[in-house]
Amino acid sequence: MTAQAPIAAPPKERTLIAHSRTRRAFPLWSWLWFILGALYFILPLYATLDFSLHMERGVIGLKAYGAAFSDPEFARTFGYSVFLAAVTIIVSVLLVVPTAYWIRLRLPEARRLVEFITLLPFVIPAIILVFGMIRIYSSPVEIPFTSIRLLAPLTTSKLGTNALIVAGYVVLGLPYMYRSVDTGMRTVDVRTLTEAAQSLGANWLTIMSRVILPNLRTALLSGALLTFAIVLGEVVLASYLGLPTFGPYLFLLGQHRAYEPAALTFTTFLLTWAAMGIIQLITGGQGQVAGAH
Amino acid sequence: MAPSAVSAPRVKRPASGWRAWLGVVPFFLFAILFLILPSVKLFVGSFADNQGNFTFKNLLQLFTEPSILNAYWLSIRISAVTAIGGGIFGFLLAYSVTIGGLPKALRSLLITFSGVASNFAGVPLAFAFVATLGRTGFVTALMKNVFHLSIYDTGFNLYSFVGLSFTYMYFQFPLMVLIMAPALDGLKREWREAAENLGASRTQYWLQIALPVLLPSILGSMILLFGNAFGAYATAYALTGGALPIVTIQIGAQIRGDVLHNPGLGYAMAMGMVFIMAVSLAGYSWLQGRTERWLR
Amino acid sequence: MAFLSIQHATKTFAQSSAVEDFNLEIEKGELVSFLGPSGCGKTTTLRMVAGFEVPTSGRIELSGADITSQPPNQRNVGMVFQAYALFPNMTVADNVGFGLKVAKKPKDEIQKRTAEMLGLIRMPQLGDRFPYQLSGGQQQRVALARALAIQPKVLLLDEPLSALDAKIRVELRSEIRRIQQTLGITTIYVTHDQEEALSISDRIVVMSAGRMEQVGTPFEIYNFPKTPFVASFVGTLNQLRCTVVDAAQGKLTFDGQTFTATAPIRASAGASVIAALRPEELHFGHFDGENQLTGKVEAVTFLGGIVRIRLALGQSQITLDALNERKLTLPKVGDMQTVSFPAHACWVMVEN
16 A cells, blocks of 8 residues: 655646647737837837927937926916816716615616716717707797796806816717716625625615725726816817817927927826726726717 | 526515615705716707797708818718728737737737727827828838839828828727727637638638627727727818818817808807717617627 | 557646546547546646647547647547536527538538437427427537537537436436447546446546546456545545554554454554445344444434444444335434454555
């Protein structure tokens, strides 16, 4: 009778092993496509960077960046955009989280309808949205067939226009914010968490603030970063509503100056990369696409 | 003892009462005020003539007015070209980092970058391409100095159909990659092995199994890309300043000042565009449904 | 000459070896199972026969020909995967006929053979269905038909029933055995489920950590395990650490109680050995001419057809399986109970 043989470490990654026969030694074509793709994506960025560093004749320097950032208009519009983005994110979260939560827990029948609505911004792009919004809200909102005024024309007041653009931004970001939050809720299984919290005696406010929201941190951060990126780059709503955000400022700058817009463009790219990189890090999953502008 | 899968009996819940619908009122109210009403306004407005009476004339004019037909045709062409071109190259990119055998790190890089590139669209994208392929662009200069080739002399112009299409690819490729990468992951390794086991060569496997299985995904994504390009505005405006009369640019002009001298016609144009986008989204959804059914 | 011959097959990946020195001769028409826990190398060995892995060293011969490095699409072996792997874009009939289509067989031959195969798996009406419309069990039967349609020399099954419900597993494994015997096709069946392996195989190869532990018929493997691993992996096993009293006569002592096992014992008096005993060979109560052991009842589990009783013996435990009878009075926990067993039911495993 022999003693038991010592157990060798079991082979790891058996699924990858199976490819050993058919995996090509060097995937030539794959590298080719990848390099072509890399060239296409990187060249414009490099060209922008290169251009932005040559403001001073013959010298590589950050003069363009200095000039761009010290422009008071820049600070004003960029700050304004950041402010609008913050408000948009807050409104978005306040709108989406309770709704998604409610649908999961109490009203599954409404799911298809709500999901359909969150797909509408793909069908109604920004230019159409602003078209409709301006046409409706530049006249007073009245009950049809009467002359009872509900709302003064929004576009004539500063507050009204700001409200309008925030609403527009929320609409543009709705598909992503909703999907992010909904997926987060599914992963965390909010229904079970809520029932557990209730059985321990928590009320709704406690449940929402101490159980649900903290567990949605990743989803909320992801949605917020994407909304931030969308708002910052948004041009259509802002220019047609006549608001001085960063988008129109950048466009106007491009009409008059050469080096500063390049500097700001490259900065925008870095900011977007940072935002997306953070999203990728925290979600560990696929990237998020905002679509064409 | 092997656990057996016993599912819990499905309890039929009564339909929620009207009180339950209260919880979604804020969302619906918001959607109505800022999404549905504006769309309805455009929809209703497209049936009104200059005096405010009901008419189909505006809709009909969409198909008869040459400038409008040109605008739609131009938009359709750009969208189709960038959808097909973007679809093919995006597929190849996605293939190279999934089945194609490149290191895993490159896949992560491509996916992250795809998210970045698609958000880069609009004004910054236009500027970046001007810096690259504009008259004094980096690549233009490179071609002239190193290869002694003046691309503008060959008829190329960044501020044209070709140039705009080329620029659009910057957000079309990434969209395709992001949709196709998971779809390619869904190709089970066992299918290829089963096919080989039954005597098939690599080509036979791709032609008879892999591509047919992927086809709904590929087609669906291309349709989505089509809609994506059709609705683009800021990139086109920032790059060409309105010189290319695509539908979105025309609508923009109409918003600023009633260039068509017929508000109803403007609304009809907008509606035509929404219709095309809706059809493309529906097509994409349907094809996605078929993909999911097969890859259950 | 054996039909399928695997000689000294070894497969190493990076630092670890998945399979070491695997040797087996399989006769035509045999069903041999590779049985073992996850990671023991059974699937890797199967894949070497299929051609999806190339052995690092060693040789594989099929019907006299050396197929060690032959590409998988030229070997004419049929494989059934754990995840069915039916082509989702093709109907059942197209799936089954795929191998024949690739071999460019004429249409009517493909149709005839497909119908034949569908009849064999008892699903003649389902030729036009798509895989997503079938249950797991049905999909696996179609996968089997697909592999058999090309009339392979060898049929390879890689844990084909693991993804299915328990009840379907039992039904389907008899189906597979029936079809295999009807066609007389040489088959290798990989599984980690010992009941599966025991019930359908002509021979079983028990594997652990890349090495073959034992090859034999199900009866041999179960009743005459050669290594402690095989003894405890297959079936439940009682193991008592005893001291040898008389090696020639097979006398052992444990917890102050003496009994006799299969003689002779290959150890000297006073050595510490493990006495092994299957639960079903123990009986309740006192039987003349048999060994007796007495212990306190710790647990009584009623499993339906079998009653399992656990007794504490000194520091150890012993399990007894008795067949259920309606007139049975079950012992109570805490009772002192005597159990008996014949000497030949107990064997000794020596530790180094």
